[in-house]
Amino acid sequence: MLLSLLCPESGGLRHVESSALILLPLTLKKPLAVPHRHMFGPGPSNVPPRILDAGASPVIGHMHPEIFEIMNDIKSGIQYMFQTRNSMTLAVSGTGHTAMECAIFNAVEPGDSVLAAVNGIWGERAAEMAERIGARVNTIVAPPGGFFTNAELEQALSKHRPVLFFLAHGESSTGVLHPLDGIGQLCHKYNCLFLVDSVASMGGTPLYMDQQGIDILYTGSQKVLNAPPGTAPISFSERACQKIFNRRTKPVSFFLDLSWLANYWGCDGKPSRVYHHTGPVTAFYSLRESLAVLVEEGLEKSWERHEKVAEYFHAGLESMGLKLFVKEKKARLPTVTTIVAPHGYDWKEITTYIMKTHNLEISGGLGPSVGLVLRVGLMGCNSSKANVDMVLAALKDALKHCHKSKV
């Protein structure tokens, strides 16, 4: 059978075998259906209607003056959230992994020595990214749930002499909040840049980029900020820029090349901005709105609220007889809580039961913590005592109804 199809290349119709035609998919004739759900896993968290609505504002150009103003607002919001005066502050058009690659691709050249602190999945991924671009990568490893003393870190810095040291502030796979004080100073003593992943912690616990000597810091939109996933705030210190803008080689990625991004975000002091990529303008609207929400509450209040809600949650868990995975209280992430997987239960049955019965997401472990923990994220607007009560009730119900082996 032959079908006639309009084809401008041949100036009119052309005949193709119908077998060569891919017919339209009937599945797309069904309307989009998305359930409402309590998003209490390690992210993405729930997005309030106000932020969703902002993202449904009309699309304007990625180079229009109005979007530059919105991007400037975002930049100010990030500087506030990160507690930094860095002019090299912007949002990457992608999720946390994109920001991680942006940091590593720009700061590291082939052959450079990189040190990654591995106490969960994020250190592993940072190490892998640096390896892929030809860095000499060393790791310092702690078991899941553990963290590093400054003395241990200094030893590793002095041994490996890296140009970049990676640390996850909030290790969402294990629930560890890593202490930061003094590490930036140690890195600088060894002429090393200090790169911090704060995807899971930012906005929910104190962090002072400038004061703590952090050279590159990034987070994601979909955690405490309660914006949809798709943008990732990032900031670079003067010291980081010094290395980045004096590279011998170009970064492997044009899309993530900081010299281009800096211009697009008006961070390079040049009078005009040149087309780099088409910024995800509606995602920028949502990100701006999420920063506005944070500004309305105030950063200290947000830190305090997450802290108090976490304490209330942790006390509730312990009073149920559940154990917290992170032993040291001061190293517990207030945004993502790891609970020792209850003895005698299949963790997967618990999370599935809670999703099915309570329409509520909590999750199992990730990477090195798989099978060891349950993870509960209460971030941004989700961080409230009412939600803690909801999670505790769901957990109690699950432990009652899920199968328990005789142990």
Place this chain on the structure above:
Amino acid sequence: MLLSLLCPESGGLRHVESSALILLPLTLKKPLAVPHRHMFGPGPSNVPPRILDAGASPVIGHMHPEIFEIMNDIKSGIQYMFQTRNSMTLAVSGTGHTAMECAIFNAVEPGDSVLAAVNGIWGERAAEMAERIGARVNTIVAPPGGFFTNAELEQALSKHRPVLFFLAHGESSTGVLHPLDGIGQLCHKYNCLFLVDSVASMGGTPLYMDQQGIDILYTGSQKVLNAPPGTAPISFSERACQKIFNRRTKPVSFFLDLSWLANYWGCDGKPSRVYHHTGPVTAFYSLRESLAVLVEEGLEKSWERHEKVAEYFHAGLESMGLKLFVKEKKARLPTVTTIVAPHGYDWKEITTYIMKTHNLEISGGLGPSVGLVLRVGLMGCNSSKANVDMVLAALKDALKHCHKSKV
């Protein structure tokens, strides 16, 4: 002056100099304001409320069964739009540049020979991306507005023996629609993969990925599809997968590594999906809705409509005495029209006047076409005779009111 701030790391309060504190930005206290605007530049194009609303649906998890179903629908929609049966079909979490890097990062290893057809900005950028990852890059160059014959391409393929040949189907910087027939076959004759950028053309003019022997094809969400920028459909042939999954080295990017993306999108036949990155779920909702709109109209009808509207537009421009930049009628992109910058005028004054007076975006050139052209994009829902009339009226008005030098 000292301020007290809650700091869990020291177990309570700590004192910091207030000078170290970045105060909250007042600019974020103003509500988000986004103008409505006729987006008739080369993209992003207007997004209908239906697609914006889909993107404001509640956030669910990037690994929930419902999002996998939505991703499967997207995959089917892309297969239809691309006219391909490739199972390796998905959407990259990023804009067109991310898809371009995804194609090149996966298909090319350091030292590989790459050939890029440069007749505008996109070939230049593809060449730059390949260079950054250590490929040996050659180009075949045509002046802006020009294109290549199959004989010229065969000569270049035979000379440079590339593993990958890049061609822009829709060269949005110059308005050229490149003929595709026979090129895939030529590439395969020389054991080369055929990579096609269809960001500006896809959905607006015929293209048959399988039939035309295209090995890697990508587009963006923000052109004919009328979704917000932020996702990029891409597909890989069996032949492309053969090379990609038998690489000696890992691709430089973990985020864009096809073996990870293939698993996340359920393209690798494995029984379960492993966490790779947090997919931009709300952008997936919009993309699905935009594909549903295309399915409702039907691909052939969409091609036909763009073709007819472009003919009507081009006739209107010529009757005004304006000249089309692309001489050969068959090589004119129906989605993005390039008009020779009117003699005696400052093109920038024209676009600024039209934006100010008509709330309508048309743009100047890009890369090699800067100063040479005006560009008008009428894509997806924007491709209508009513919009053509609006643009023609705006252009007439601008030519009347903008300053014309005595020439």
